[in-house]
Amino acid sequence: MSVNLAGAGTRIDIQNVTKRYPTSIAVDDITLRIEPGEFITLLGPSGSGKTTTLNLIAGFTDLSAGSVEIDGVRVDDVPAHKRGLGVVFQHYALFPHMSVAQNLAFPLQQRKIPKSTQADLVRAALETVGLKGYDDRFPRELSGGQQQRVAFARAMVFSPRALLMDEPLGALDKNLRERLQLEIKRIHQEVGRTFVFVTHDQEEALILSDRIAIFNEGRIEQVGASAELYETPTSLFVAEFMGESTVLRADVNANGHGWSMDFAGTTIGGTRPSQIQGPGAFVLRPEQLRVAANQQEVPFGADSVPVTVVQNIYLGSGHKYELRLADGSTGIVRSPREMSVDVRPGDDAFVYWAGGDGVLLEDTRTPAMA
Ligand code: ADP
Numbered sequence: 001m002s003v004n005l006a007g008a009g010t011r012i013d014i015q016n017v018t019k020r021y022p023t024s025i026a027v028d029d030i031t032l033r034i035e036p037g038e039f040i041t042l043l044g045p046s047g048s049g050k051t052t053t054l055n056l057i058a059g060f061t062d063l064s065a066g067s068v069e070i071d072g073v074r075v076d077d078v079p080a081h082k083r084g085l086g087v088v089f090q091h092y093a094l095f096p097h098m099s100v101a102q103n104l105a106f107p108l109q110q111r112k113i114p115k116s117t118q119a120d121l122v123r124a125a126l127e128t129v130g131l132k133g134y135d136d137r138f139p140r141e142l143s144g145g146q147q148q149r150v151a152f153a154r155a156m157v158f159s160p161r162a163l164l165m166d167e168p169l170g171a172l173d174k175n176l177r178e179r180l181q182l183e184i185k186r187i188h189q190e191v192g193r194t195f196v197f198v199t200h201d202q203e204e205a206l207i208l209s210d211r212i213a214i215f216n217e218g219r220i221e222q223v224g225a226s227a228e229l230y231e232t233p234t235s236l237f238v239a240e241f242m243g244e245s246t247v248l249r250a251d252v253n254a255n256g257h258g259w260s261m262d263f264a265g266t267t268i269g270g271t272r273p274s275q276i277q278g279p280g281a282f283v284l285r286p287e288q289l290r291v292a293a294n295q296q297e298v299p300f301g302a303d304s305v306p307v308t309v310v311q312n313i314y315l316g317s318g319h320k321y322e323l324r325l326a327d328g329s330t331g332i333v334r335s336p337r338e339m340s341v342d343v344r345p346g347d348d349a350f351v352y353w354a355g356g357d358g359v360l361l362e363d364t365r366t367p368a369m370a
């Protein structure tokens with residue numbers, strides 16, 4: 001017996017949505033189109049408005065301004081239980097006095113699904129989350145990971161149009177979290193529905209998502225595929241949130257042919273035209289940088305700046321170098337083994353990079369955060 005949970009995905013349109021509280025603006029004029037069947041993650045630090053956004057989609061919170069449409073229909077006045085969305089929270093929120101099967105049947109009873117169909121749907125949902133045969137257990141007889149699987153099954157059992165998840169793996173230990181990440185990804189591929197996932201964990205977002213929306217102080221800074229956010233961030237906030245980086249900060253001189261900056265006594269620059277005048281931040285990823293023990297070993301044509309070695313860490317596949325830059329900031333380099341250089345803590349050295357690498361951004365970091 002199999003019940004088909006698969007179905008076409010649902011489009012969710014968030015347009016100029018704001019949520020104001022008497023003391024704060026939780027979500028500040030965000031616009032986001034979630035495509036049918038995609039796995040999108042709302043990623044950002046604590047307090048950036050992710051949960052509020054999810055609650056606005058789910059209908060647990062009402063809008064101060066803007067609109068939410070599901071498959072082209074405005075749902076501002078549609079109560080949560082009539083929006084046809086499945087929701088999973090960080091804390092499993094299972095009914096403790098009900099068995100696993102009863103927990104799963106609950107949303108089906110609410111939706112007046114015939115009794116005869118209920119058993120099949122419950123069985124199929126349990127199978128999807130790898131808990132076949134657990135029907136008669138009670139939540140207290142299950143581990144945290146198993147309880148969260150039941151919560152997933154309960155959110156999916158009525159074939160919701162989309163599944164919304166708010167940090168669902170946040171309470172689990174690292175190993176279990178990694179296992180469930182892969183399972184959630186597999187389930188998404190199997191059911192082909194729209195998944196909206198909230199996390200503050202950048203690595204988790206990279207593993208799961210087709211696209212990521214980066215939240216910062218109630219606004220969306222950038223939306224894109226992981227590689228796009230990592231390789232072409234449009235703001236310093238996104239660049240620093242999406243993985244390790246070395247940031248060279250100084251005033252920028254730009255014209256139609258390129259740009260340059262005087263970074264603590266060394267002139268560096270690029271040939272890409274830039275609009276930036278004034279405070280700039282040149283961002284380099286750890287794998288774009290190499291270490292040279294002295295300036296003679298910097299390849300011809302590469303840009304370089306002097307550094308002091310803080311740490312040289314052997315990682316098996318290569319080395320990670322932590323460096324102090326001339327302005328006191330920290331640089332991170334990851335080199336494959338064949339490019340490793342024998343430098344020690346306290347040594348003077350250079351970091352260099354190829355001409356076209358790195359991204360020049362406006363320096364928006366406030367002095368207080370520096
Ligand atoms: P996140 O999920 O990204 O951590 P939230 O959406 O929970 O962020 O919160 C965003 C901001 O809105 C926070 O500053 C939070 O304090 C505020 N906020 C959220 N809910 C309420 C509320 N019910 N009353 C007042 N402020 C709230």
Ligand code: MG
Nearest residue numbers: 047050051052
């Ligand atoms: Mg939250």
